[in-house]
Amino acid sequence: MTEDVLTREQRDRFVHNGFVVLRNAIPQALLDEALAVATKTVPEDLNDFEEMAAGPEDRHYWNTLDDMAPFRPLNDHLQEYAEEFVGTGGLVSPDEFAQIAVRYPTGEFSSTPDHPMTTTHGNPHVDIFDESGELQPFTIAATTYLEDVHPRGGGLTVWPGTHWRIAEYLSEHSLETFSNEAVKQVLDSGASPFEVSGPAGTVVLWHNLLVHTGGCNLGRQPRIASFTRFRRHDEEETSQNAARNPFEYWDGVEK
Numbered sequence: 001m002t003e004d005v006l007t008r009e010q011r012d013r014f015v016h017n018g019f020v021v022l023r024n025a026i027p028q029a030l031l032d033e034a035l036a037v038a039t040k041t042v043p044e045d046l047n048d049f050e051e052m053a054a055g056p057e058d059r060h061y062w063n064t065l066d067d068m069a070p071f072r073p074l075n076d077h078l079q080e081y082a083e084e085f086v087g088t089g090g091l092v093s094p095d096e097f098a099q100i101a102v103r104y105p106t107g108e109f110s111s112t113p114d115h116p117m118t119t120t121h122g123n124p125h126v127d128i129f130d131e132s133g134e135l136q137p138f139t140i141a142a143t144t145y146l147e148d149v150h151p152r153g154g155g156l157t158v159w160p161g162t163h164w165r166i167a168e169y170l171s172e173h174s175l176e177t178f179s180n181e182a183v184k185q186v187l188d189s190g191a192s193p194f195e196v197s198g199p200a201g202t203v204v205l206w207h208n209l210l211v212h213t214g215g216c217n218l219g220r221q222p223r224i225a226s227f228t229r230f231r232r233h234d235e236e237e238t239s240q241n242a243a244r245n246p247f248e249y250w251d252g253v254e255k
């Protein structure tokens with residue numbers, strides 16, 4: 001990709017909403033290879049609805065699929081999209097590292113239109129800390145659907161615009177003291193979730209301060225997605241200021 005592939009409108013929407021959804025963004029061969037290794041690694045038979053519904057709600061593989069090699073070309077591809085927002089050469093080049101998140105059918109079916117969209121009213125959160133509670137500095141994330149995700153099929157669920165509200169909170173609090181109480185305050189003061197569904201090859205690019213969670217899977221298929229978090233070269237040195245000024249260091253967007 002040598003020319004911009006994202007429109008001005010997509011960039012503007014990203015600034016406003018904190019995310020953008022790209023369709024058919026990934027060559028099928030890359031998706032097939034990544035999906036094959038995910039399917040091989042998970043312990044469940046992904047054609048067996050009963051087995052999946054009886055098991056855990058989700059599984060997360062932090063770079064621990066049997067073979068991560070297919071994620072390197074996928075990440076290279078995603079970096080080009082991400083740099084359209086952050087600026088060419090602005091991100092640390094990825095290796096094969098990815099979080100593969102599988103959301104299994106819960107065995108419940110939506111019988112009413114107001115069935116909760118997220119599991120906890122789920123676990124809306126911001127990825128300030130990693131799994132072990134350490135600060136997780138990153139700039140922009142890309143979530144790639146390796147298989148089709150139907151509505152209420154466990155899609156990534158985001159709260160549009162909350163990156164601005166979290167930044168406001170962080171202009172008065174340090175990153176280190178962040179807790180989900182802040183997310184609760186933001187959501188209680190009014191924000192509505194948006195669940196992303198779409199065919200395999202759908203990519204959601206989202207800002208590091210955006211509130212999100214995994215949606216309820218009321219379908220019969222697992223939701224298999226790959227998450228890649230990209231970091232600006234100077235993210236760590238600038239993270240406190242970046243948390244207060246969500247686009248301060250992004251060269252690809254109008255602020």
Ligand SMILES: O=C(O)CCC(=O)C(=O)O
Pocket residue numbers: 099101102103127154155156157212213214215225227
């Ligand atoms: O699986 C999902 O859609 C959400 C995962 C998530 O929220 C996370 O890893 O931070």
